[in-house]
Amino acid sequence: MCFCILGVLMENSNSKIECPVCHKFMDFTAFPYNTPNYGEILIMIISCPSCNYKDVSITSFKSSNPKRIIFKVENKDDLFVRVIKSEACTVSIPELNIVIEPCSKSQIMVTNIEGLLNWIKDLILEAKVILESDEGKLKCLEIVRKIDDTINGRYILTIILEDTSGNSILLSDKANVEDY
Known part of the structure; x- marks a missing residue:
């Protein structure tokens, strides 16, 4: 399955980014997930092995009327x-x-x-x-x-x-x- 971040088409993504706490490299994982009743979402997980900082973000791919x-x-x-x-x-x-x-x-x-x-x-x-x-x-x-x-x-x-x-x-x- 593919998804788009900042206009770039991607598949399940694993990479390293800078930790906002200790400024060492940490793991970044992003993947799309199809949920019942809601549709496709993007789950992004960051975790730092150095300082144990973790965060999970979930965002939607869709938009409807208010x-x-x-x-x-x-x-x-x-x-x-x-x-x-x-x-x-x-x-x-x-x-x-x-x-x-x-x-x-x-x-x-x-x-x-x-x-x-x-x-x-x-x-x-x-x-x-x-x-x-x-x-x-x-x-x-x-x-x-x-x-x-x-x-x-x-x-x-x-x-x-x-x-x-x-x-x-x-x-x-x-x-x-x-x-x-």
């Missing part, structure tokens, strides 16, 4: 719904005033609703560490509590995926999908 997916998490069964969040997707939870915008390090996430909520919870806890105000820290803990309550079936919230690439997927008949 779309918004709205999903209400109402019970524990909803936690098992499969989610594929593209690297261009904004994730929002209106009940918690959360908006997570894509950035240059964003990549495809393949998970379920519970995994997405735990990822958001981890981001909130990371933000709490750098906050100086007690009020901000308490707000973070309140958001984490509500996410935990949702995971335990005691709180209902709405997850909104807004994707400019149109590549995000939420595999449930309950999901409301619209163009925007």
